[in-house]
Amino acid sequence: MSLPRIAVDAMGGDVGVRVMVEGAALARRRHDRFKFLLVGDEEQIKAALENHPNLRAASEILHAPDTISGEDKPSQALRRAKSTSMGMAVNAVKAGHAGAAVSAGNTGALMAISKLALRTLPGIDRPALAALLPTLGENDLVMLDLGANTECDARNLVQFAIMGAAYSRIVTGLESPRVRLLNIGTEEIKGTDVLRVAANDLKHAADELAMSFEGFTEADKINRGNVDVVVTDGFSGNIALKAVEGTARFVADLLRRSFASSLRSKIGFLISRPATELLKHHLDPNNHNGAVFLGLNGVVVKSHGSANALGVANAVAVAARLLEDDLTTRIAADLARVGADSLRQTNRSARAKGEGAA
């Protein structure tokens, strides 16, 4: 089977072309059946490829004269899509020259460009950014939206739940993933009207939706291993994700300080190094890098702006896995199986009771 290529926006992110190319080279070693389309400044990409002959042999370079910055608004990014590395990487997916695009650039810009170029799947109003997070259970957790949609109505949340469940089935093999809405309490009266309407709709449609909807979860319970999909608006999801990342780093810093606090602790640290290395591996966000925009006609993966080469490689590996598992077709099939009926019903109810969103 000939697998489609992966387009890598070599210019996006805070890290520069060398890290993006090194990441692609690392990913290429793990997924050696894949070929790459490296999009960005041709001279810089060529220079970065000098150290990676294997990747060079598996890659084509697509020169892009312009880049999107972190400060560009989505509307500005859209206007310059045809000349920027991000826009050209996503357009390569649209044109069928690549099966997936990976970018470490501006999330809002990537969302706007991807939505315009690839369009959403039938039944989906907005794509959502989903990531896999580690848990104390056997399976990783799917969490969405992580920042693509600042404000959401109940209908958006129900659609996110459907897409998240489909992603969870692909990743975990579960027949009926356990889905919860993120809230500030588990009682039915807690939270906003939008959440209560979405919970009610999901409760009544969960059987058809091939998921086990289990109500609300609080943010301190998500990593216990007893929920497979956590659904939230992009504002709260981004806050939760970054709070988790920040705390993990905070703890790692405290641990370092604690171990350095006495000679005895230093000796203990050296002896127990395998344990702390294991912990470090678990906590390093680079090991969980690669969030995917669900709900598009195509695979677009967002790499963290400050990810290192290992992180970029993991984001590319997410794209590779989703191509191998044919994410887009499976989510589309899921939406078809769920049936337009339940979605339409949900939409009516959400419109009648939900709050408007920007």
Add this chain to the structure above:
Amino acid sequence: MSLPRIAVDAMGGDVGVRVMVEGAALARRRHDRFKFLLVGDEEQIKAALENHPNLRAASEILHAPDTISGEDKPSQALRRAKSTSMGMAVNAVKAGHAGAAVSAGNTGALMAISKLALRTLPGIDRPALAALLPTLGENDLVMLDLGANTECDARNLVQFAIMGAAYSRIVTGLESPRVRLLNIGTEEIKGTDVLRVAANDLKHAADELAMSFEGFTEADKINRGNVDVVVTDGFSGNIALKAVEGTARFVADLLRRSFASSLRSKIGFLISRPATELLKHHLDPNNHNGAVFLGLNGVVVKSHGSANALGVANAVAVAARLLEDDLTTRIAADLARVGADSLRQTNRSARAKGEGAA
């Protein structure tokens, strides 16, 4: 100087009267000038006091025939305020029989009861729940709102910033605390209209407000030690706080598993025990327990529903400290110094541009 008494809702929370009374006894040892009003079932409180003769000597019991449960809606709690331990503890502050109330019960109920009984300070529409969180810097961070107000407009956020800065000045001694709004990015275009309006108002009023307003912060940057007050709506604040708590527990569990993974790690763990104990101390939420409702004519402290006796003692100690430092008078003075002018201006702008809130 005769300090006012602290009223303790002995029945609230998941932990029961024994833990609440034991917590009060621990706090009494640290703050031995304080007297207590223990509110709840008289028989149960008397039984719990048998092990704590020092607390018994410093306490009066106020019998309450009823309690508020975690499932009670705020409206139900309000109707039963006169017969419940939570309601009677807060009403004791209103009547001047106590200077502060501490409860581990239902946050929404405590907010509703406190707001009705104690009223808000002039210039403040809604109280906000504020807590001190540990940072890698020298000072703890004040974060608010942590769950009292699910939806907020720009005017609420500006008022929270003023109250948070006043609290920070009391706790840290800083003249002009560094204040930021929690957002999903630091660029001015990021987030909701409400946040952009609040940021604009704070930017123009910060000098008069005796704070250094520094724009937005993301949730992963709050504990680095370079911000003193983080302002957010109650939904996002609760999500962020619980994500932090959940991650701290997650890491502690991982650490335990890592150290148990081999004999070598176990030995290393035993040797470096002082370091891991220090970490455990830092991460234990009981050591940071006690959130205060800012903006009321009186001190009301919320203890975590599942806090242990040490946690309850810390919540009581927060109340004691705020009484000693005369929080209410100082926040009222701050609001007066800030002047009705800047608040009024803020209100106009927030109304013109901000989004409505429930």
